[in-house]
Amino acid sequence: MRVLILGGDGYLGWPTAMHLSKKGYDVAIIDNYFRRNACRELNREPLLPALNLHERVAEWQRVSGKKIEVAIGDITHYPFLKSCFSGVAFTGNNDKAKYPDAVIHYAEQPSGPYSMMDYEKSSFTITNNLMSTLNLIHAIKEYKPECHIIKLGTMGVYGTPNIDIEEGYIEIEKGGRKHTCLFPKSPGSLYHLTKVQDGDMLYFYCKTWGIKVTDLNQGPVYGMFTDETQNNENLATIFNYDDIFGTVLNRFIVQAVCGYPLTVYGKGGQVRGYLNIKDTLQCVELTLRTPASEGEYRVLNQFTETFTVNDLAKKVQDSGRRLGLDVKIKAIANPRVEAEDHYYNPKHTGLMELGLQANLLSGDVLDEMIGFVKKYKSSVNTNCIKPQVKWN
Numbered sequence: 001m002r003v004l005i006l007g008g009d010g011y012l013g014w015p016t017a018m019h020l021s022k023k024g025y026d027v028a029i030i031d032n033y034f035r036r037n038a039c040r041e042l043n044r045e046p047l048l049p050a051l052n053l054h055e056r057v058a059e060w061q062r063v064s065g066k067k068i069e070v071a072i073g074d075i076t077h078y079p080f081l082k083s084c085f086s087g088v089a090f091t092g093n094n095d096k097a098k099y100p101d102a103v104i105h106y107a108e109q110p111s112g113p114y115s116m117m118d119y120e121k122s123s124f125t126i127t128n129n130l131m132s133t134l135n136l137i138h139a140i141k142e143y144k145p146e147c148h149i150i151k152l153g154t155m156g157v158y159g160t161p162n163i164d165i166e167e168g169y170i171e172i173e174k175g176g177r178k179h180t181c182l183f184p185k186s187p188g189s190l191y192h193l194t195k196v197q198d199g200d201m202l203y204f205y206c207k208t209w210g211i212k213v214t215d216l217n218q219g220p221v222y223g224m225f226t227d228e229t230q231n232n233e234n235l236a237t238i239f240n241y242d243d244i245f246g247t248v249l250n251r252f253i254v255q256a257v258c259g260y261p262l263t264v265y266g267k268g269g270q271v272r273g274y275l276n277i278k279d280t281l282q283c284v285e286l287t288l289r290t291p292a293s294e295g296e297y298r299v300l301n302q303f304t305e306t307f308t309v310n311d312l313a314k315k316v317q318d319s320g321r322r323l324g325l326d327v328k329i330k331a332i333a334n335p336r337v338e339a340e341d342h343y344y345n346p347k348h349t350g351l352m353e354l355g356l357q358a359n360l361l362s363g364d365v366l367d368e369m370i371g372f373v374k375k376y377k378s379s380v381n382t383n384c385i386k387p388q389v390k391w392n
């Protein structure tokens, strides 16, 4: 099966590419280095330096014998995306054998704080995230209408409603009649809003053109180890721990190692659904194996367990203490506009039914992350830990 990964240089994209290539998929990846450039521009470099994408695939081929094709470019530029669909970007020829059977769409601006920084970054987030999705839909219609889109969404589209969160759809009853519609959305940042909008766009085109889509509403991911990255730091994924690109548990781990108090935003009662990076790879592969049907907009909630921010801070503190670190927790003013104490009960049975075997957040997982980050303690830039972007 030919799989195109849009955003294949990113935190999730690069491990996904290696994982699928090892499993025998014919993998091609596309990226424009937006993430690397933004980290450099904002002085929020990842913990480890990463080889460029050409070097990464060469190293992967050396250790695995598997080839991954690469094209560097911006998928909001439609002619470039078309050249990737036709195969021209990879081989110079229009070759039907290179038309993808599935596309994994990671290539969006993924940070809430980045999207709330200023006009320029808001405008970029909207343009990048919506035009990338629109271009993808058009390329599929033009080249291979039966191609399955797997788009990474976020649990953040739902917000924190005072009712149970369903997987994508809700049945409502009004005036004695029933109707199933998309679950109401209440995103908490402009970035999350773009995930509502690209989802709505995909839903529209499923109904209108009959395309096949799975939207994976993912919670915050943590971790840096997958089977393919574990023993070779040249194959490591990017790992951010800063206020803009770092997800909360990854941030806490680095804060614990470098003796910075864990920055809990506000009361710390915010509950979210989390997952290990290994489970992102599993979920994406399970989804690839069981595509949506023609015209189906399938939504799966992608996380394995829920925690409050305080729970996470406490777990990192306990793990740090086991390893001899003096970890302090400090509640700071919340830069975001969000509920800090709320009901939260999202369903997440769809991926389990497809076969997901969850890697839960055990003490061993935390200890291993802390042990790894310790080796790079001297590279940590503590100036980028405190949140600097406010929502209002």
Ligand SMILES: NC(=O)c1ccc[n+]([C@@H]2O[C@H](COP(=O)([O-])OP(=O)(O)OC[C@H]3O[C@@H](n4cnc5c(N)ncnc54)[C@H](O)[C@@H]3O)[C@@H](O)[C@H]2O)c1
Pocket: 006, 007, 008, 009, 010, 011, 012, 013, 030, 031, 032, 033, 034, 035, 036, 073, 074, 075, 076, 105, 106, 107, 108, 109, 110, 111, 128, 132, 152, 153, 154, 155, 218, 219, 220, 221, 222, 247
């Ligand atoms: N990491 C998480 O915890 C998390 C949680 C929920 C959802 N997601 C979603 O998963 C996806 C991947 O997240 P990630 O953490 O790997 O982010 P990332 O920034 O590391 O990866 C995205 C990649 O896409 C590339 N890209 C962005 N715009 C592009 C464009 N126009 N053309 C070509 N390449 C482009 C970037 O350079 C980057 O390498 C994103 O859509 C994100 O919103 C991530």
